[in-house]
Amino acid sequence: MRIMSHCFCKISGKPNGNRATFLFTVFIFLFDQSQISAQNPPWRNTKNTLQEPTLMTKGRWYPQLTRLQNGRIVSMSGYRYESQEVELRPELFDPVTETWQLFNEAADMAVPLYNGAHLIPFGIWKGEIFYDLVSFGPVLPNWIWPFRFKPDLVNPGWNSVGSEKEMRLKGNSVIMPIRHSDNSIRVINLGGGEDSSSRKSAEMIEIGTSSYPLWKQIPAMSYERHDAPNALLLPDGKLIVIGGGDENETILTPEALDYSDPDPLNWSWKSLPDMTVPRKYHSTALLLPDGSVWVGGSRIYDNPQRWEFENDMERRIEIYKPGYFFDGIRPLITEAPLTIGYSLSNTFTLRYSLEEEPDIQIESVVLISLPSVTHGFDCNQRFVYLDFSSSSKGSLQVIPPADEYIATPGYYMLFIVKPKSLSLSGETNLPSIAKIVKLQL
Numbered sequence: 001m002r003i004m005s006h007c008f009c010k011i012s013g014k015p016n017g018n019r020a021t022f023l024f025t026v027f028i029f030l031f032d033q034s035q036i037s038a039q040n041p042p043w044r045n046t047k048n049t050l051q052e053p054t055l056m057t058k059g060r061w062y063p064q065l066t067r068l069q070n071g072r073i074v075s076m077s078g079y080r081y082e083s084q085e086v087e088l089r090p091e092l093f094d095p096v097t098e099t100w101q102l103f104n105e106a107a108d109m110a111v112p113l114y115n116g117a118h119l120i121p122f123g124i125w126k127g128e129i130f131y132d133l134v135s136f137g138p139v140l141p142n143w144i145w146p147f148r149f150k151p152d153l154v155n156p157g158w159n160s161v162g163s164e165k166e167m168r169l170k171g172n173s174v175i176m177p178i179r180h181s182d183n184s185i186r187v188i189n190l191g192g193g194e195d196s197s198s199r200k201s202a203e204m205i206e207i208g209t210s211s212y213p214l215w216k217q218i219p220a221m222s223y224e225r226h227d228a229p230n231a232l233l234l235p236d237g238k239l240i241v242i243g244g245g246d247e248n249e250t251i252l253t254p255e256a257l258d259y260s261d262p263d264p265l266n267w268s269w270k271s272l273p274d275m276t277v278p279r280k281y282h283s284t285a286l287l288l289p290d291g292s293v294w295v296g297g298s299r300i301y302d303n304p305q306r307w308e309f310e311n312d313m314e315r316r317i318e319i320y321k322p323g324y325f326f327d328g329i330r331p332l333i334t335e336a337p338l339t340i341g342y343s344l345s346n347t348f349t350l351r352y353s354l355e356e357e358p359d360i361q362i363e364s365v366v367l368i369s370l371p372s373v374t375h376g377f378d379c380n381q382r383f384v385y386l387d388f389s390s391s392s393k394g395s396l397q398v399i400p401p402a403d404e405y406i407a408t409p410g411y412y413m414l415f416i417v418k419p420k421s422l423s424l425s426g427e428t429n430l431p432s433i434a435k436i437v438k439l440q441l
Contacts, residue, residue, distance in 0.1 A: 057102045058087050062113045062136070065372075066129055067380045069119065069404040071095055071441070074129065074151050077111040086110045086140070092153060107156035109147070110140045116173025117379045120148070121405035122183050123209040127151075130207060133165055134173040134189050136228065136375055143167060146205070162205075162213050168192030170281075171199075172231040172376055174239065176259070177366075177383040178406055180344070180399065184208025188218070188257070191225030191244055199224035199246065202257075204264055218264045222271060223251040228376035230285035232293070233383040234322055235366050235415040235431035240272065242295060242320075243279030243376075250278035250301070254320070277316050286371040289413050289434040293320040327428040329356055331416050336435040340400050350388075350396040352416055352432070362390070363419040363429065365398050367412045367439070382407050401439070409440050 060078025067073050073093040080087045088108040092101045112135035120128050125148055132146045146161040171192020175185050190202035200221050206214040221241065229244030229251075239257040243250065254272040261267060275295065279285075283298035298314040324330065335351035354360060365386040372380050384407050387399040396416070401407040413434035420429055 056100050057091055066117045067408045071409045103156050109158050114375050114377045118175050132173050134168045134171045137169050170227050172229050174231045179385045180387050191229050199226045216264050218267050221269050227280040230376045235291050236429035242285045243283050250280055284373045291431050323428050324430050327425050328423040328430050330430045331418050331432045333432050333435050339438045339440055342403050344399050347397045347399055350398050354394045362416050364417045366415040370411045411438050
């Protein structure tokens, strides 16, 4: 398992309060688990320490990383090495050769930092990246509607998507679960914006076979969600939103979206148990393999604000345990492959325990990408329902994702889920603890 990081900066300035000079490095580092030992620390430059490290062409502060169907990674936006202006030209990282390639001038675009960005798996725009109207800023004159980007080194290109709409600054964006039968994705934009109504509001963008994406307003959340709330999917299928607030208050009450009704106008939000620690900008919420949610970070918003990095960051951590921890016996995966491939014909076997429940039923098999969250955003988050059959109790024949556009290559959490009818309340799906699998070409 390798994790890439390249959001490093060197900051210098005078102590008299003059504006600091930001120099954003062009180095990247890989966390390589194969290197873990006393002699070999796991963080290394690309191309190993024995060779010259591979450098990005552009230095970037707060770049956006989006994984493509071939495993390559588009690095977009970020402030420039020379000045605090958005970098116009993206570049592409190849994890096999550990090299960078710069796109040509046709790819130039001023893209806000941490824009909601999702690889499109279906339809006429398959393989392009959808950049929606959620971002961390800055406000850019060209960013008045969503865009799609064709990440082709030879023939890149930008096109607007739909009509002009208001930017949701410091909101969030997430793709809803995908099934084998789907031919479109549903992207939820929520929170953010400049006033109270937009900070509660949410909308769905449906992108598929049509060249005219559908934008639908869905019911508003119960609370204002501004200043980088986290949004993530649980293995029971729920979308939960954590943190955020308005200028004066942080919302301690997370909420979950019930989207079971086929009509989005009938969807609803349900409040969850309160957190103890306020979470806004610089906070992170991660789904763990046992189905709990690790929540950490955030700026501490004192009055006056403490701007020193060492003193204004929240260091307390909380763990949220959803209702399925307390509402019945959860299933247990006893055997799963370490790697799985693609195509509907390339089935694999899952086995689960019958010791505690001889008559156990399995309602769904779920793949959820390992989290890669920063500033509340996880542009590579994918939740995929897998079709399956069962010829005997305790064993499932599972169909993997149809192709690498639906679920890009990499590591995933694999869950099996029991139906609500087997929970104590009759209201809770019961997921297993996950097995970690690698989805590979």
